[in-house]
Amino acid sequence: MSKVYSVEEARKKMEYFCSYQDRCHAEVSARLRDMGMISQAIDVIMTKLIQDNYLNEERFARSFARGKHRIKGWGIPRITSELKLRSISLANIKAALTEIPADDYHENFDKLAEKKWQTTLEKDLLKKKKKVADFLLRKGFESQLVLDKIHQLGKS
Structure with a gap:
């Protein structure tokens, strides 16, 4: 009971x-x-x-965006969709995304991509590119950003 x-x-x-x-x-x-x-x-x-300010949707959205980007390495599209799943308003989502400076975003993306590229032990270049691209897309980064990075990494 x-x-x-x-x-x-x-x-x-x-x-x-x-x-x-x-x-x-x-x-x-x-x-x-x-x-x-x-x-x-x-x-x-x-x-x-x-x-009593125990519950504040904008504060939640901002800390969620900061944490998921910094700690989990998520991209903006994934953060946005996760906030939408939690019924957060578009205004609060926009406010939350201001918590992620563009420089940090691209720096983290580059570090994550290069680390994954180095640790992926696939010999076949096409399969390696696919594995790294799939990983970055699951993390929620923009597909054009991922494609450009994979193309760059594939040349090195």
Whole structure:
């Protein structure tokens, strides 16, 4: 049998949930539904979390973009699609992408591509190019950027 939470208990749990990591509205709402809260209670709790600044969609989007780019090495298209999956508004997505300086973006892309090129042990040049290109595309980089880099790496 699952525990029944009062609105106050659920709000306190969500304050803690939001305080140790930025969360998006959809994530918190889903967590509240999992706790068995009714939609009116969810609305009240979400409003209170937003008012008390535990929940801030723009802050979430910005930290998500920074972290996924810096730590996971994701490209802008992948970050954008992941934010859209979390129902983040286009305005907040645009704000989040300003957290990634163009210089850093291209520098990280080049480092990632060159490292993958060096560590891919494929002898056949075409297969090696495909493996590295597939890797960079999975990371979410723009296809033209990937193609240009693969062409450059294939010549060296």
